[in-house]
Amino acid sequence: MTATPEGDLKTIPALLARNVRQFGGRPAFREKEFGIWQSWTWAETSEEIDALAMGLIALGLEPGDHLAIIGRNRPALYWSFVAAQKCGAVPVALYQDASAEEMAYVLEHCGARFVICGDQEQVDKVIEVQEKVAGIDQIIYVDKRGLRKYDHTHMNAYADVQAEGRAGHHRLEPVMREREAARGYDDTCVMLYTSGTTGKPKGVVLSNRNIIETSKNSASFDHLTEKEEILAYLPLAWVGDFIFSVGQAMWCGFCVNCPESQDTMMTDLREIGPTYYFAPPRVFETQLTNVMIRMEDAGRFKKWLFDRYMAHARKVGPALLDGKPVSAGDKLKYRLGEMFIYGPLKNTLGFSRVRVGYTAGEAIGPEIFDFYRSLGINLKQLYGQTEASVFITQQPDDGVRADTVGVASPGVELKIGDNGEVYYRSPGVFVEYYKNAESTASTKDAEGWVATGDAGFIEEDTGHLRIIDRAKDVGKLADGRMFAPKYVENKLKFFPNILEAVVIGAGRDRCCAMINIDLGAVGNWAERNNIAYASYQELAGHPQVLNMIQSHVEEVNASVAEDEMLAGCQIHRFLVLHKELDADDGELTRTQKVRRGVIGEKYADLVDALYGGAESVYTETEVTYEDGRKGAIKATLQLRDAKVVETAQKVAAE
Amino acid sequence: MLDGQDSYTTADGRTIGGVMMEMRNITLRFGGVVAIKDISFDIREGEIRAIIGPNGAGKSSMLNVISGFYNPQEGEVWFHGAKRPPMKPYEVARQGIARTFQNIALFEGMSVLDNIMTGRLGFMKAGLMSQALWWGKAQKEETENREAVEKIIDFLEIQNIRKTPVGRLPYGLKKRVELGRALAAEPKLLLLDEPMAGMNVEEKEDMSRFILDVNDEYGTTIALIEHDMGVVMDLSDRVVVMDYGKKIGDGTPDEVRNNQDVIDAYLGVAHD
Numbered sequence: 001m002t003a004t005p006e007g008d009l010k011t012i013p014a015l016l017a018r019n020v021r022q023f024g025g026r027p028a029f030r031e032k033e034f035g036i037w038q039s040w041t042w043a044e045t046s047e048e049i050d051a052l053a054m055g056l057i058a059l060g061l062e063p064g065d066h067l068a069i070i071g072r073n074r075p076a077l078y079w080s081f082v083a084a085q086k087c088g089a090v091p092v093a094l095y096q097d098a099s100a101e102e103m104a105y106v107l108e109h110c111g112a113r114f115v116i117c118g119d120q121e122q123v124d125k126v127i128e129v130q131e132k133v134a135g136i137d138q139i140i141y142v143d144k145r146g147l148r149k150y151d152h153t154h155m156n157a158y159a160d161v162q163a164e165g166r167a168g169h170h171r172l173e174p175v176m177r178e179r180e181a182a183r184g185y186d187d188t189c190v191m192l193y194t195s196g197t198t199g200k201p202k203g204v205v206l207s208n209r210n211i212i213e214t215s216k217n218s219a220s221f222d223h224l225t226e227k228e229e230i231l232a233y234l235p236l237a238w239v240g241d242f243i244f245s246v247g248q249a250m251w252c253g254f255c256v257n258c259p260e261s262q263d264t265m266m267t268d269l270r271e272i273g274p275t276y277y278f279a280p281p282r283v284f285e286t287q288l289t290n291v292m293i294r295m296e297d298a299g300r301f302k303k304w305l306f307d308r309y310m311a312h313a314r315k316v317g318p319a320l321l322d323g324k325p326v327s328a329g330d331k332l333k334y335r336l337g338e339m340f341i342y343g344p345l346k347n348t349l350g351f352s353r354v355r356v357g358y359t360a361g362e363a364i365g366p367e368i369f370d371f372y373r374s375l376g377i378n379l380k381q382l383y384g385q386t387e388a389s390v391f392i393t394q395q396p397d398d399g400v401r402a403d404t405v406g407v408a409s410p411g412v413e414l415k416i417g418d419n420g421e422v423y424y425r426s427p428g429v430f431v432e433y434y435k436n437a438e439s440t441a442s443t444k445d446a447e448g449w450v451a452t453g454d455a456g457f458i459e460e461d462t463g464h465l466r467i468i469d470r471a472k473d474v475g476k477l478a479d480g481r482m483f484a485p486k487y488v489e490n491k492l493k494f495f496p497n498i499l500e501a502v503v504i505g506a507g508r509d510r511c512c513a514m515i516n517i518d519l520g521a522v523g524n525w526a527e528r529n530n531i532a533y534a535s536y537q538e539l540a541g542h543p544q545v546l547n548m549i550q551s552h553v554e555e556v557n558a559s560v561a562e563d564e565m566l567a568g569c570q571i572h573r574f575l576v577l578h579k580e581l582d583a584d585d586g587e588l589t590r591t592q593k594v595r596r597g598v599i600g601e602k603y604a605d606l607v608d609a610l611y612g613g614a615e616s617v618y619t620e621t622e623v624t625y626e627d628g629r630k631g632a633i634k635a636t637l638q639l640r641d642a643k644v645v646e647t648a649q650k651v652a653a654e
Numbered sequence: 655m656l657d658g659q660d661s662y663t664t665a666d667g668r669t670i671g672g673v674m675m676e677m678r679n680i681t682l683r684f685g686g687v688v689a690i691k692d693i694s695f696d697i698r699e700g701e702i703r704a705i706i707g708p709n710g711a712g713k714s715s716m717l718n719v720i721s722g723f724y725n726p727q728e729g730e731v732w733f734h735g736a737k738r739p740p741m742k743p744y745e746v747a748r749q750g751i752a753r754t755f756q757n758i759a760l761f762e763g764m765s766v767l768d769n770i771m772t773g774r775l776g777f778m779k780a781g782l783m784s785q786a787l788w789w790g791k792a793q794k795e796e797t798e799n800r801e802a803v804e805k806i807i808d809f810l811e812i813q814n815i816r817k818t819p820v821g822r823l824p825y826g827l828k829k830r831v832e833l834g835r836a837l838a839a840e841p842k843l844l845l846l847d848e849p850m851a852g853m854n855v856e857e858k859e860d861m862s863r864f865i866l867d868v869n870d871e872y873g874t875t876i877a878l879i880e881h882d883m884g885v886v887m888d889l890s891d892r893v894v895v896m897d898y899g900k901k902i903g904d905g906t907p908d909e910v911r912n913n914q915d916v917i918d919a920y921l922g923v924a925h926d
Contacts, residue, residue, distance in 0.1 A: 033808070034801065034804035034805060034807075034808055035800075035804045035807065035813075035816065036804075145809075145867065145871065146867060146870070146871075148870065148871075149666065149667045149668075149870075260813045260814075261811065261813050261814060263813070263814035264813050264814045267814070
């Protein structure tokens with residue numbers, strides 16, 4: 001795909017130089033600011049990055065230093081990654097919504113000397129961290145607002161750093177070129193911290209080889225070219241965003257679009273119309289829920305038309321997408337639907353041009369998955385990890401299914417361990433956990449095989465990988481039957497009314513569940529059914545809501561009972577939680593995954609009540625507000641019994 | 655109490671200039687009712703000046719005198735060193751004074767963007783024909799004004815509701831839009847009539863930050879009326895306290911807090 005011999009393309013700065021030569025006039029970055037999409041070509045991008053890199057050298061950034069990057073998705077911050085590499089430094093991205101405390105750990109662990117912040121909010125946190133963590137030498141900020149009166153002895157505006165770099169280019173450019181040339185294929189490209197479902201975050205060191213090989217392989221798998229458009233809206237600190245917005249963007253030379261603010265994401269998505277799109281299942285779920293809520297409010301004729309054509313789309317849409325034969329009449333009807341329903345709907349959602357779409361991170365509901373595919377959106381699943389530079393398995397265009405995560409990505413080898421755990425080996429496998437040889441050794445063996453921590457199996461005839469649950473979460477009930485909480489939770493979460501669920505049962509005689517309702521979906525349902533409520537807590541405790549959730553739980557029980565191995569995981573009792581599980585309270589990780597241990601401890605009184613057989617339970621829960629203050633929520637929760645399906649086969653208790 | 659024209663620097667590094675506006679012995683009557691009785695105070699350049707007092711103390715009337723909406727029967731208003739004659743509202747706007755209202759006065763059916771655009775009216779000089787045809791000068795002007803408005807939208811962080819009709823917005827956001835419209839006029843002196851009324855704690859914190867940022871970034875002098883004492887004491891450089899149309903205190907928040915008359919007015923002492 002490139003005229004240049006690949007031998008030269010061993011670093012991100014080298015790819016940047018190639019892009020300037022080949023696609024110099026094409027847009028590399030866009031950002032919506034002041035209501036207009038501002039864009040930078042590859043040539044302009046390169047100039048901006050050089051100016052920043054030279055400015056950083058002038059400020060004293062040395063090879064091998066760590067440079068932390070915190071903020072929302074903006075071109076200036078993406079440039080910081082490359083500028084750091086040009087200086088021979090290691091960029092480290094941090095989650096922007098992390099608290100100062102969480103940042104302190106990461107900044108201290110990586111020993112960052114320079115920190116580039118998006119705005120005042122991030123600068124304030126870093127200043128707070130500086131009280132405890134020594135070694136942060138310079139703070140650089142992009143957005144000047146509110147920062148004028150701060151002590152600037154060790155603080156500079158991004159634009160000023162660039163200006164200094166430009167002014168001193170005679171002196172600084174040779175230094176930068178020299179450092180740039182000194183970087184090799186096995187030098188560190190970036191360091192990203194895992195979100196830490198358990199314990200402290202670990203710094204995953206990824207080399208240029210990891211990132212570039214992975215980008216190359218995955219780009220060719222999906223035939224990505226320089227003409228793709230992506231919307232960069234996922235956290236900078238997440239490996240996926242780094243691969244999509246830096247790795248693949250640099251390898252292919254395509255354009256990265258940054259939204260105006262977090263709240264305008266949906267509008268910006270529609271304006272850009274990306275061709276290559278990634279979103280966690282939650283985003284697809286929310287979008288579908290919104291569409292359905294709005295259709296409920298539509299006129300009767302529109303609603304009828306929508307239902308009729310969506311039913312047709314569900315019938316033939318996926319087949320058409322897979323290139324399977326479909327009758328001429330059905331094709332014609334689908335084309336009509338495309339004109340009146342699917343096309344406008346895709347346009348509203350911002351998916352008109354999506355050629356390749358991925359979802360990963362959690363299991364996606366089959367109905368949701370099929371909805372998008374039936375519209376003709378090529379949505380696929382992938383399975384990945386930070387330690388693998390994302391890609392472990394992904395679905396090829398002609399092998400998309402809701403229940404698997406696809407076949408091994410190019411260059412990846414898979415094997416299943418004795419305990420059912422999935423192992424992989426690939427060029428993308430991380431170098432090490434920074435300053436943590438012990439964890440590195442326990443995760444990666446001498447031959448380069450990495451344990452995923454997930455239990456799964458490979459389907460013999462298709463080669464597709466299926467994931468059941470986290471390996472450490474798969475346990476046994478008191479009577480020895482298999483307990484896979486995630487499997488049941490996912491089934492629960494496929495109902496739009498259920499946002500989050502936590503199933504408990506390891507080592508006990510039966511399973512119970514704690515459930516979070518989805519305020520958007522349930523609130524709308526309440527409105528339509530004339531159910532008055534004043535707060536989340538009141539709605540969550542409403543008897544009719546409980547009835548509805550109970551019917552969902554019983555449906556799930558029926559479906560779980562069909563699988564003999566997992567029939568023991570049926571839910572005997574449940575409650576609806578009075579507050580949403582929140583990352584600020586430590587109940588979820590920053591990537592919105594449930595932290596079982598924390599929840600089990602925090603809600604121990606509720607768990608006891610579930611197994612104790614009481615009808616209701618009084619509880620007080622501590623909550624942390626966004627600004628770090630704490631408060632308490634008091635509630636009396638109703639506990640409900642759910643019908644379970646008796647399975648004929650009894651597993652003998654030993 | 656400060657006096658004289660000398661500028662000084664506050665503890666947080668802002669420069670407060672000389673006197674911008676001076677009220678001299680203002681008395682305002684509606685028929686037989688005396689709303690304001692012989693009040694004098696000044697507003698200095700770059701400061702945040704609060705007017706507080708119990709209900710019916712005459713605060714809003716005072717703000718209306720400053721804005722030129724009411725003409726006091728007695729007393730003089732001095733602005734930038736000159737005595738101000740009675741004026742029409744648009745003449746006041748031209749002098750660089752803008753305001754927000756206690757009960758929001760926005761165009762409910764228009765978008766946020768259009769509402770803020772109305773604040774730029776004073777900058778649109780193109781003729782009727784040019785505007786109607788959207789050609790020549792009018793087109794250029796619209797682009798320039800839109801740019802200014804977009805900067806304000808960015809400043810107030812309301813990008814996501816740019817195209818939303820104001821009628822659909824919650825109260826706190828409407829208040830923010832109203833502040834945006836006032837800012838669009840690029841005022842030297844900004845009058846805020848109870849900017850935090852009816853807001854929850856979080857909205858109050860947001861609004862306080864915006865007021866401080868406006869003062870800091872644009873150097874705008876701000877005079878505000880507010881009930882929430884916590885907010886007033888945190889925000890303002892100097893405070894005027896009114897009760898029953900009279901001035902009972904004037905000074906820094908600390909001075910005012912320890913003023914016996916003010917304490918009496920707020921805790922309720924029998925009046926003669």
